[in-house]
Amino acid sequence: MVDVIVAEGLTKRFGRLTAVDGVSFRVKRGEIFGFLGPNGAGKTTTVRMLIGILPPDGGKAEVLGLDVQEKPVEVRKRIGVVPEASNVYLDLTVWQNLMFMGELYGVPQSVRKAKAKELLEFMGLLERRSEKAGRLSKGLRQRLLICMALMHEPSLLFLDEPTSGLDVQSARQIRQMLQKLNKEGGTTIFLTTHNMWEAEELCHRIAIINHGKLAAINTPEELKATFTRLRTMEVQFDRPASADELSAILNCEVDYAGNRCKIHAENINDVIIQVADYARSRGLKILNLNVLQPSLEDIFLEIIRGGGAG
Ligand SMILES: Nc1ncnc2c1ncn2[C@@H]1O[C@H](COP(=O)(O)OP(=O)(O)OP(=O)(O)O)[C@@H](O)[C@H]1O
Ligand SMILES: [Mg+2]
Incomplete structure (x- = not known):
């Protein structure tokens, strides 16, 4: 498969701060x-x-086979960007923003209108096309940006x-649109997010960066399989x-709710045997026993605290 982004040892310093420190990924x-x-x-x-x-x-x-430093304008012409800070023109209408963008990117006039209509329909914004962008709510403005x-x-x-900052429903609609864009249009998507659940639902692969350094890169499933020591065990007894x-x-740490115990232990295999011994010695019956994989959030927090896999 073709690599559309290749980062090799990317580094950026702001004064004494190394904001990005030798980051490589594809x-x-x-x-x-x-x-x-x-x-x-x-x-x-x-x-x-x-x-x-x-x-x-x-x-x-390198982006889409082009050296970004040598050909920044060429790269920007070929990619779409939804920046961290909105670049919507608030005094222009939704439609005018799209026409302006089309012109900026050299979209032929003959297709500009049809494309804008298609996108607004896709994002559920067609009805609002004559409204000034400044009057749109944050979520709708974000859709316009896309x-x-x-x-x-x-x-x-x-x-x-x-x-970021969108309500549950708006965020979900955007996720669904991104998924559709990827599945049906084959669009490659690079996204930053603070929402672990979103990353898990959307992303084929995840990179975690901390203090400018890449700390992990893998599929969500592989990350979970690697951090086995973050697994937890849930046991249900017939009595408290x-x-x-x-x-x-x-x-180890044990949380308790009713007849259920949640056990946080590094070596779950040993713990299972100990729990069985404990139940037998106390005359308790084990009704249910589950080993739970760590969530992406558990792994993220472990990584940024400096913990490695294992
Ligand atoms: N133009 C700049 N001048 C000086 N320092 C900067 C500049 N841009 C970013 N930084 C610093 O570089 C570091 C990385 O910033 P960056 O914006 O890349 O973080 P981020 O991961 O996007 O964070 P966030 O989740 O808050 O958006 C921060 O310490 C930030 O203050
Ligand atoms: Mg940021």
Whole structure:
């Protein structure tokens, strides 16, 4: 499969701060690639280097086969960008914003209107086309931004926190549209997000950046399989058990709710045997026993605290 983004040792310094520190990764055509990291980790700075608006201090980026530093304008013509800070013209109507964007990207006049109509329909904004963008709610403005980024039918779309600050329904609609764009149009999507659940639902692969350095990169499933020590175990007894007693025996954290215990232990395999022994010694019956994979959020927090896989 073709790599549409290649980052090699990308580095950016702002004074004494190294905001992005030797970051390397590849994104394949047709992927939805999630770029995760805490505030200030270097996500937006990386995006800005990839889209050719910020020159790196070290390393290089190739986008759609073009060297970004050598051909920034060519790159920008071929990609769609939904930036972190909105670039909607508030005094223009929804329609005028799209016409302007089409003109900017050299979309032939003959197809501009049809494309705008198609996108507004796709994003559920057609009814609002004559309204000034400044009057749109945040979620609707975000949809307009996505329409604007798609006017020239880019095969690669960058989105910097596209659902940040949106209500549950608006965020979900945007996710569904991105999924559709990817599945039906084959658009490659690079997105940053703080929403772990969103990353898990949307992304084929995820990279986690922390203090400017890439800390992990994998599919959500592989990440979960790698961090086995973050698994938890849920046990249901036929009668209430003592969480404190269990915790002391197992030497690990035990949460308790009714007859259920949630056990956080590094070595689940050993714990299962100990729990069975405990139940037998107390005359308790085990009604249910589940080993739960860690959530992406568990893994994210572990990584940014500095924990490795295992
Ligand atoms: N133009 C700039 N001048 C100086 N420092 C900057 C500049 N742009 C970013 N930084 C700093 O670089 C670091 C990385 O910033 P960046 O915006 O890439 O983070 P981020 O991961 O996108 O964070 P967030 O989740 O808050 O959007 C931060 O410490 C930020 O303050
Ligand atoms: Mg950012």
